[in-house]
Amino acid sequence: MLDLTGYVTDGGLETDLIFHHGVDLPEFAAFPLLDxxxxxxxxxxxxxxxxRVAAEAGAGLLLESPTWRANTxxxxxxxxDQAALDRVNTAAVQFLREIANEWRxxxxxxxxxxxxxxxxxxxxxxxxxxxxxxAYHLPQVxxxxxxxxDLITAYTLTGIGEAAGVALAAREVGLPVGIGFTVETDGRLPDGTPLADAIAAVDAVCPPTHYAVNCAHPTHIEPGLADAPTQLQRIAVVRANASQLSHAELDEADELDDGDPVALAAAVTRLRDRLPGLRVIGGCCGTDVRHIAAMWGLSA
Incomplete structure (x- = not known):
């Protein structure tokens, strides 16, 4: 079992770059910045x-590559093309390894x-x-x-089959893997599957090392935590959205809704009380270093 005891991870990379730094990210893809x-x-x-947040909090650090869109x-x-993707995925990890070495x-x-x-x-x-x-995800993995x-994590997955497929691809290359689902405002996957049922279904095919939930506000995640504690204790990572808007509303939004970092931190703390396996805390859409610092009891 991979030890994920107390790790900081980052926030909403793409929304931060677009709205706070004026970066153009066609197709919401950050990986071309590496070139x-x-x-x-x-x-x-x-x-x-x-x-810096991890250092101040005395916590571990997960450096997660900017390769969410770097698939075929x-x-x-x-x-x-595939050759360029192979190069940039490999380069992304090597880039983060250099940063890791400087912070150790x-x-x-x-x-x-x-x-x-x-x-x-x-x-x-x-x-x-x-x-x-x-077969689809194996080249990137x-x-x-x-x-x-050190490990693979898939984020914002919306279906059991794709989640199990990523787990199978990671097993083929011999790496631990975290499977991250997103949920709607009712705490269920976009197809209506309860979160606990999705975890159980993937475990039945190819159990990952742990699970994650991302790209949803804590108040949207909470309804999915009503039962099935055996499955829910497998959730080790939460990367929450700053906004309480639904996915459909976020898709239509022209301006960034970055919420309230302190209120978001309080909502994440409530999730901690419901998720005994939670070890990694970061953010997703609308969050930046202010939000993550607040989640760890710090000021940015």
Whole structure:
């Protein structure tokens, strides 16, 4: 079992870059920044901010690669063929490894995570079969492993089959894996599956090391925690949205809703009380270093 006791991870990378730094991210893809010196400098400053939170909190640090969109379908839309994707996924992990090495004397423990995202839209239900999803995600997972990732985490998954497929791909390359689901305002997956049932179904195919919930406000996650404690104690990571808007409302929003960092931190604390296995706390859409610092009892 991978030890994930007390780790800081980052916030909403893409929304932070777009709304706070004026960066154009076609298709919401951050990974092309790795191919530009200014983009690398911006990413470095971004990750350093969260490393400082971890150092001040005395917590571990998860450095998660900016590769949520770096798969075949999304990559093609921003001009990356498979060879270019293999290169940039590997380079993303190596980039984070350099940052990790520079923070090791100030942070108790650092892990470098290869991040995988959904093949389709992170807000729409996926009906992929496990074998199909495993074959699709395997090239990215292998490239992240080649870069030296300590583990793989898939975020914003919306279906059981795709989640199981990512777990199968990670098993093939021999890396631990976290499976991250997103939920709607009722605490269920976009297709209506209860969170605990989704965990049980993936475990029946290929149990990951742990589970995550991301891209939902804590008040949307809470309704999904009403029962099935055996399954829910498998949730080790929460990366919450700042906004209480639904996914449909967020899709239509022209301005960033970054909520209230203190109120968000209080809501995350309530989740801690419901999730005995929770070890990693960070953010998703609308969050930045202010929100994560507040979650760890600090000021940014």
């Amino acid at each position: 530009d010196p200014d983009g690398r400098a911006l990413l470095r400053a971004y990750y350093d901010g969260y490393a 379908d999304w990559g093609a839309l921003v001009g990356y 004397d100030r942070v108790p423990h650092v892990l470098v995570v290869g991040m995988v995202g959904p093949r389709g839209d992170g807000y729409l239900a996926s009906d992929a079969e496990p074998s199909e999803a495993a 292998r490239s992240l492993a080649d870069g030296g990732a």
